[in-house]
Amino acid sequence: MNLKELVTGVNGDKHFLLGNEAAVRGVIEAGVSIAATYPGTPSSEIGNVLSVLAKDANIYFEFSTNEKVAMEVAATAAASGLRSFTFMKHVGMNVAADSFMTTAYSGVRGGMVILSADDPSLFSSQNEQDTRNYARLANVPILEPSNCQEVKDMVKYAFDLSEQFQIPVIVRTTTRVSHMRGVVEFGDVGDNSTNNENHWKRGHFKKDPSQFVPVPAFAGEMHVKLWDKIHEIEKITNKSDLNAEIDFASDKKYGVISSSSAYNYAHDVVKFNNLDIDILKLGFSYPFPQEKVAEFLKEIDEVFIVEEVDPIIEKETLATIGVKKMDVTVHGKLDGTFPLYHEFNSDVVLDGFNKILNFKKENDIKYSSSLEKLQDDIPSRAPVLCAGCPHRAMYYGINKAIEELGLKTDDVVFASDIGCYTLGINPPYNAADYLLSMGSSVGDGCGFSVSTDQKVASFIGDSTFFHSGISPLINAVHNKHNFVLTVLDNRITAMTGGQPNPGIPIDGMGDEAPEVSIRKLALACGCDYVRVINPFNLEQVVKTYKEAFERNDTAVIVSKAPCTLIKGLTKKPPVNLIESNCNNCDKCVSELACPAISKINGKIVIDKSQCDGCNVCIQVCKYGALEAGR
Amino acid sequence: MDNHYSIYICGVGGQGIIKTSTIIGEAAMNQGLDVVMSEIHGMSQRGGSVSTELKIGGYNSSIIPSQGADMLLSFEPIETIRGLDKVNSETKIVYNTHPIIPSSSDKAYPSVDSITKTLNENFKHVLPIDGTKLAIDAGSVLALNMVLLGAVTADDNFPLSKDSVIDAMKNNLKPKFHDMNLKAIESGYKSIKG
Numbered sequence: 001m002n003l004k005e006l007v008t009g010v011n012g013d014k015h016f017l018l019g020n021e022a023a024v025r026g027v028i029e030a031g032v033s034i035a036a037t038y039p040g041t042p043s044s045e046i047g048n049v050l051s052v053l054a055k056d057a058n059i060y061f062e063f064s065t066n067e068k069v070a071m072e073v074a075a076t077a078a079a080s081g082l083r084s085f086t087f088m089k090h091v092g093m094n095v096a097a098d099s100f101m102t103t104a105y106s107g108v109r110g111g112m113v114i115l116s117a118d119d120p121s122l123f124s125s126q127n128e129q130d131t132r133n134y135a136r137l138a139n140v141p142i143l144e145p146s147n148c149q150e151v152k153d154m155v156k157y158a159f160d161l162s163e164q165f166q167i168p169v170i171v172r173t174t175t176r177v178s179h180m181r182g183v184v185e186f187g188d189v190g191d192n193s194t195n196n197e198n199h200w201k202r203g204h205f206k207k208d209p210s211q212f213v214p215v216p217a218f219a220g221e222m223h224v225k226l227w228d229k230i231h232e233i234e235k236i237t238n239k240s241d242l243n244a245e246i247d248f249a250s251d252k253k254y255g256v257i258s259s260s261s262a263y264n265y266a267h268d269v270v271k272f273n274n275l276d277i278d279i280l281k282l283g284f285s286y287p288f289p290q291e292k293v294a295e296f297l298k299e300i301d302e303v304f305i306v307e308e309v310d311p312i313i314e315k316e317t318l319a320t321i322g323v324k325k326m327d328v329t330v331h332g333k334l335d336g337t338f339p340l341y342h343e344f345n346s347d348v349v350l351d352g353f354n355k356i357l358n359f360k361k362e363n364d365i366k367y368s369s370s371l372e373k374l375q376d377d378i379p380s381r382a383p384v385l386c387a388g389c390p391h392r393a394m395y396y397g398i399n400k401a402i403e404e405l406g407l408k409t410d411d412v413v414f415a416s417d418i419g420c421y422t423l424g425i426n427p428p429y430n431a432a433d434y435l436l437s438m439g440s441s442v443g444d445g446c447g448f449s450v451s452t453d454q455k456v457a458s459f460i461g462d463s464t465f466f467h468s469g470i471s472p473l474i475n476a477v478h479n480k481h482n483f484v485l486t487v488l489d490n491r492i493t494a495m496t497g498g499q500p501n502p503g504i505p506i507d508g509m510g511d512e513a514p515e516v517s518i519r520k521l522a523l524a525c526g527c528d529y530v531r532v533i534n535p536f537n538l539e540q541v542v543k544t545y546k547e548a549f550e551r552n553d554t555a556v557i558v559s560k561a562p563c564t565l566i567k568g569l570t571k572k573p574p575v576n577l578i579e580s581n582c583n584n585c586d587k588c589v590s591e592l593a594c595p596a597i598s599k600i601n602g603k604i605v606i607d608k609s610q611c612d613g614c615n616v617c618i619q620v621c622k623y624g625a626l627e628a629g630r
Numbered sequence: 631m632d633n634h635y636s637i638y639i640c641g642v643g644g645q646g647i648i649k650t651s652t653i654i655g656e657a658a659m660n661q662g663l664d665v666v667m668s669e670i671h672g673m674s675q676r677g678g679s680v681s682t683e684l685k686i687g688g689y690n691s692s693i694i695p696s697q698g699a700d701m702l703l704s705f706e707p708i709e710t711i712r713g714l715d716k717v718n719s720e721t722k723i724v725y726n727t728h729p730i731i732p733s734s735s736d737k738a739y740p741s742v743d744s745i746t747k748t749l750n751e752n753f754k755h756v757l758p759i760d761g762t763k764l765a766i767d768a769g770s771v772l773a774l775n776m777v778l779l780g781a782v783t784a785d786d787n788f789p790l791s792k793d794s795v796i797d798a799m800k801n802n803l804k805p806k807f808h809d810m811n812l813k814a815i816e817s818g819y820k821s822i823k824g
Contacts, residue, residue: 001656001801016656016665041671123670147666147690180692181652181667183659264691271688346695365697365719370748378708379737381642383678497671595677595733609771 003049007056013186019178020045022148023087023115023171026155028057030111031190032085033201034077035061036070038467039496040089041124042178043117047087048497051508058192060200063499063508066438066467067092068099071114075103078112078168079212080203083159083192087115090131095438095468097134100168104138105222106212107166107229110203111159115171117178120261120308120343124495126418126437128341130309131172135286139226141233142170142286143242144260148182150283154242156187161236165229174308176261176343234287242283243292249276252299254357257313258306259285265349266306273350273359277304288316294324304353305332308344331356383423387596388612390490390535390561391421395429396592396616397541398457398486405546412455415444417469419461420495420563421488428591431459439468445483445554446476455549456483462518463493463501470521476554477526484548484555487518490563498565522556529555536561538619564612572613573629577606581625588617588626633663633789634687636694637782638716641705642730643680646775649802651682653779657790657798658686668692677733679709683716686789697721701785703778705761706730707742710749722755724781724822726774728762757781757822764817769810776811780818792819 001015006025009015017025023046027035035054037047047063054061064070067088077084088096093116100114116134119125135142143158145151151173158169194201210218237243248270249255258266259282270277280296282289297303297320305314314332321328331337331352338344338352354360367375385392402412409430416422416432417440425432434444445458460469465487473485493499500506500513507513522530529551533544541559548555562569574596582604589599596610597617604625611629618626637654641647648669658665668683683694697718704710704725717723727746731739742758749756759781765773779799783792792815799811 014659016652016659018669045671176668176692179669179671181655181669182692183665261691264689265693267690268695345693346691346698350695363697368748368751371714371752374740374745374748375711375714377737377740378711379732379739381677381679381709381732383643384733386677593733598731598733600731 003052004056006049007053009186011186011188015184015186016181017148017184018045019148019151019173019180021049022152022184023155024049024053025184025186026152027059027085029152029187029190030156030159031083031192032059032159033082033192033203034074034084035059035086036064036073037087038064038067038070038092039493039499040092040117041496042119042173042175043087043089043115044496044499046115047499047508051499051510054509055199058194058200060198061508063501065502067096071096071099071103074112074114075099075108075168076205077203078108078110079106080110080205082110082201082203084110084112085115088117089125090116090118090129091125091127091437092116093131093134100134101138102214103168104140105214105219105226107225108162108168109166111162112168113155113158113162113171114168115155115173117173117175118309119175121175123175126435128309130312131170132286132312133310135170139230140168140170141284142172144172144283144285145177146260146263146281146283147177148180148184151177152184154283161233165233167226167229172260174261174343230287234289237284237287237289238291240284240289243289244281244283245296246279246281249278251276252278253301254304255280255296255300256304256306257282257293257296257317259283259313260308262306262308262344262349265344265346266304269346269350269353275353275357275359282313285313290316290320290323293317293320294326297321297326297328300328302329302331302356304337304356305330306338306344306349306352309341311340382426384426384593384595385420385423386564386612387594387610388564388614389420390559390563391424391488392592392594393535393538393614393616394486394488394541394559395424395431396620397535397538398431398545399429400538401542401545401549404542405549407455410454412457413448413452415441415448415456415458417441417458417460417464419464419488421459421461424459428593438464439472442469442472442476442485445485446472446479446481449481449483458483458485460485460487461494462487462489462491462503465518466502466516470525473522473525473527473554473556481554482552484545484557487556487558489518489558489560492563492566494563494565498563518558522558527554527556529553530558531556532558532560534561535559536614536616538616572615574608574611574613575606575615575617576627576629577604578625578627579603581623583623583625585622587622588620592617592620635700635787635789636686636698637684637701637703638681638694638699638713639684639703640679640681640709640713642709643677645680645705646772647680647682647705650775650779651684653798653802654684654782654790654795656801657794660798661790661794663789664688666690666692679712681713700787701782703782705774705778707745708739711745717753719754721753722757722785723749723753724757724759724778726761726778727758728760759818759821761818764821765814768814768817773810773814776814777818780815781822783815784819784822
């Protein structure tokens, strides 16, 4: 389909959409005016699509420098009476949390919705935290769609709810919902027509410090009001159609309570195994619909709680049973029926049911021993830095410099950060020893430099530096920390699919924008040693790192070259192999590990379809066996 | 259980796996069937293994249970082996015989003949095709996904018509490639149907 149809599509149209595309349609049907994000998988495609459609949809959209800023942009828009949307991956909520918590207190005027995408099984994340805890921490409502149609419908409904109760609302997806594709039937497009010369509508901020300035005297009152809202909303969750019973049972002994992607597995296992079990699906799960759950439990003796990540519904159900003095056995994560971590699937849910119900037919296929051996012996295919990636050249160069300084691997601690360059963890680079979160490499550099006598090298990407690398750099300078910070400036936010960042002269809507200089920022933070290097020039890389490691302050090296995946770059011709010069030293294969170079049947082979012509391998080869393509 | 059909599609990042799956899904929607699909984005795309799962007919979950696939469609020989958890004794195993050798791997790449031989020892419907060659013959190595799309439509149990898959292809890919893609789909279809 053409993405424009997300704007032009009319009521009744059906499209096969990604969950994240369905979220965009929900935003358009809700008549949103302001949207902001920092890209993070599994939510990234929402921003990619919005950045293309924003102008057609009368939406102001920005890639903010981080999730906290995005939260603040959305909060102030909603305070000004506009509908606003912010979205992020689950760990982005941690960054945004400070302002998010207060937004719950002050509330909103226009509808404000926060979509947070959880990542059970950590497909592209550093943890499995559960956004449903944030709904409870801040005391705001949360909706949990299970499929693409529900993503669209619940995003739209969340705005109505938010406006009705003047409270921000969370929509929680998981990777399997955000990256599910399914049939979505469109509703009507909401009116957000512009009232000025811009392409988006302007609101007006009516001052009321007692609502929007949480000094202690006002904030205490805000907390009381927040609870009043939540008690009112609880009446709705107890009646809502989003919390619905799906009937399969004639004999009401067992039941299931479930939500989100986990519900899909519970549904299919019950349906396709003809199990005599009803399911209560919670789409609107906080404030917890205790009356509705009690009603469901009244009919049954034992209940399965099928939910991904934390045992939240399970604990709420146990509390309900306690409050209502019921006699129902709960099977969930806490009693070991289901795993406490990682995503579920139909097999996991079936195994859990089977522990109690014993219905599973054993059907193990026996394979030949040759197949079992083949399964054990196939080579792994982990993600790698692309051919022509500037990060590879930099990692090769820094390791070379360390070697030439006579240092051993253990003499240097590598503090890494969040981005493609985290792949530096792999051999032969082995350049990631410690990692916490976005921007942590700089603070970690500070800590290691006072805690050990080891050298410290921190790596951070351009976008991550803007996200949260600057204030720890000021900390490093002011507190006289001694480490080498490399900003891997590849002119894009690469890992999440190529979004712009403040270092390049384009904004989230494709318009021209001021380019913020990383070099000048580092100088302004007070760094005395700031060097911009071309990572593809190995001699310069090695020389600069040797210089930087011998200093006793915070040295900054900006390793600047564009990501090879950026569209429209002029490509150089692939490298040629001069076979007669090859000494079979394998340096190009074993020390560079470029996917375009492999050794097949004892011979070096250049895959010309992959080679990007970065020519780093030519500088690595001592025997002149590689030459620049012409 | 008419019209229930699950396809596990696997290969290497950059081979057009998501696009192929989306085309099948859209064709199913256009034929009025329920369809859900799961795809992997993000870190897995940097030359790593990639898979999608496509389920037609009344499913809520987009993840195929173990041994639950009607077809395993693999773009690369060893990725076929990695996908075998989804396979049962009736599953059609269609795979491209052209290997993509991982650049830095601990283990040697097995011979494709030994893969085919071992699969034949264990499964009834093993259907290797030289998809890369057929794609090049059709006009470009990039048409590999269309060759394999054609191969899917050749399975007698596949609930969608070849024409509706072709319509969905035209709706998703640039007109200037339609002729080449049609040729590729046709050659993939014939390589299975004979």
